[in-house]
Amino acid sequence: MYKPLEAFIGLRYVRAKRRNHFISFISLTSMLGIALGVTTLITVISVMNGFEKELRARILGAIAHATIQPADGSVMEWRSVIEKVEQHPEVDGAAPYIEEGVWLQGVESSGAFIRGVNPAFEPRVSEVDRKMLSGSLDELRPGEYGIILGIGLASRLRVGPGDRVTVIAPRLKATPVGASPLMRRFTVVGAFEFGEFENDSTLALVHIEDAAKLLRMPQGSIGGVRLHLQDMYQAWRVAREISATMPGYYSVRDWTQERGNLFQAVRTEKTVMWVILSLIIAVAAFNIISMLVMVVTDKQSDIAILKTMGARPGTIMRIFVIQGSVIGVIGTILGVIGGILLAQNIGLVVPFLESLFGFSLFPSDIYYITELPSDLQSSDVIKFALMSLTMSLLSTIYPSWRAARTRPAEALSYE
Numbered sequence: 446m447y448k449p450l451e452a453f454i455g456l457r458y459v460r461a462k463r464r465n466h467f468i469s470f471i472s473l474t475s476m477l478g479i480a481l482g483v484t485t486l487i488t489v490i491s492v493m494n495g496f497e498k499e500l501r502a503r504i505l506g507a508i509a510h511a512t513i514q515p516a517d518g519s520v521m522e523w524r525s526v527i528e529k530v531e532q533h534p535e536v537d538g539a540a541p542y543i544e545e546g547v548w549l550q551g552v553e554s555s556g557a558f559i560r561g562v563n564p565a566f567e568p569r570v571s572e573v574d575r576k577m578l579s580g581s582l583d584e585l586r587p588g589e590y591g592i593i594l595g596i597g598l599a600s601r602l603r604v605g606p607g608d609r610v611t612v613i614a615p616r617l618k619a620t621p622v623g624a625s626p627l628m629r630r631f632t633v634v635g636a637f638e639f640g641e642f643e644n645d646s647t648l649a650l651v652h653i654e655d656a657a658k659l660l661r662m663p664q665g666s667i668g669g670v671r672l673h674l675q676d677m678y679q680a681w682r683v684a685r686e687i688s689a690t691m692p693g694y695y696s697v698r699d700w701t702q703e704r705g706n707l708f709q710a711v712r713t714e715k716t717v718m719w720v721i722l723s724l725i726i727a728v729a730a731f732n733i734i735s736m737l738v739m740v741v742t743d744k745q746s747d748i749a750i751l752k753t754m755g756a757r758p759g760t761i762m763r764i765f766v767i768q769g770s771v772i773g774v775i776g777t778i779l780g781v782i783g784g785i786l787l788a789q790n791i792g793l794v795v796p797f798l799e800s801l802f803g804f805s806l807f808p809s810d811i812y813y814i815t816e817l818p819s820d821l822q823s824s825d826v827i828k829f830a831l832m833s834l835t836m837s838l839l840s841t842i843y844p845s846w847r848a849a850r851t852r853p854a855e856a857l858s859y860e
Contacts, residue, residue, distance in 0.1 A: 471736040476776040478729025479833055483780025484787060486722045486829050487821070491788035493715045494825070495818030500711065501677075503641040504700075506572035507648060510677045511684035511699040512542075513691075514669030523667045526691065527566070535675050535683050538569025543656040543668040549649065550611040551602030559592075559612060559649045561656025561668070570673040573637050573650065579606055580635020587654035591634035597646030599636050608633045612651075614660055629659045726833050729776065730840040733769050737844030741765065749852075758849035765845040766838070773837020781830050788821040
């Protein structure tokens with residue numbers, strides 16, 4: 446015998462053909478249950494990671510990681526501000542902007558947010574130049590009053606390139622007949638699509654100088670500076686550090702204040718799904734308990750003989766701990782392999798199922814995301830594997846302890 450006694454007997458119990466086939470069946474279902482649970486958990490969380498990543502890319506492609514605005518509405522010398530901001534080691538880019546809620550009138554009318562941008566700086570903080578369906582940012586020239594609409598907003602207004610749109614700002618100007626709102630006619634020069642409802646249906650872009658003239662802002666003034674950072678999760682800290690080095694008082698906002706609730710909802714859903722799917726592994730672990738309890742009952746005489754030969758209670762416990770742990774380890778390994786393969790090939794599996802059953806999971810006329818995204822993260826795989834192994838190990842404690850308390854005289858009295 447080349448291995449410790451506990452390992453030798455425990456592994457033999459795993460391999461042996463038991464007289465009680467029901468015990469063998471429970472062992473197999475426990476192993477498959479753990480494998481199924483780990484596979485499902487890895488796949489579902491990877492898909493939710495993919496949705497979160499896709500959602501983040503679509504939303505943060507249009508909004509900045511952070512913004513800095515003068516708290517008192519004073520004029521910013523934005524070129525010097527941007528030069529200073531971009532010296533921060535965690536800032537990838539910065540751009541000036543003006544943003545205001547307005548009313549747009551085309552063939553139809555709709556509320557929207559108009560954002561004044563500088564075409565030379567805007568690509569540093571957003572991906573709008575890569576999301577253009579028609580036209581380009583360069584067509585926003587000062588004094589020409591061009592406007593680029595989100596595809597949903599253009600559809601709602603029923604306008605296209607070359608059409609005229611009236612922009613009505615919620616600010617009043619004095620006229621001989623009384624106060625009237627600020628308004629200006631703009632020409633549609635392009636359209637963009639981020640694939641996210643709010644950006645596509647409520648956002649319009651104009652040149653920053655045209656926005657300033659529309660809103661009667663002082664010459665050269667801007668609403669603030671938008672930042673794109675290396676780590677989006679450090680947006681609040683970095684923006685506060687930058688504003689602290691600038692003269693005057695500034696208000697700071699980051700992406701979590703604009704869309705943070707949406708990402709928090711996704712994270713909450715991931716946590717809930719993790720808890721629910723973990724119950725599959727827990728059920729399989731309870732099956733291990735049931736299986737080991739029956740094995741201990743079936744092997745009462747064997748345990749008694751081992752004890753009469755001098756085996757200690759700790760030795761008996763380790764035999765059944767090894768037996769249950771082997772089932773958990775094999776099930777976890779199978780689950781990890783299955784989860785990785787399924788998560789990496791979910792884009793092939795879903796079309797196959799759709800063609801097999803004749804349905805579309807994400808119809809293109811309803812959803813912006815028409816494919817099932819997946820983002821497999823090694824940290825998730827390790828976390829779920831460790832959780833499965835821990836549950837499997839804990840499930841062996843009670844049956845093993847019960848086996849160690851076997852009394853040889855009572856167990857052999859009816860043999």
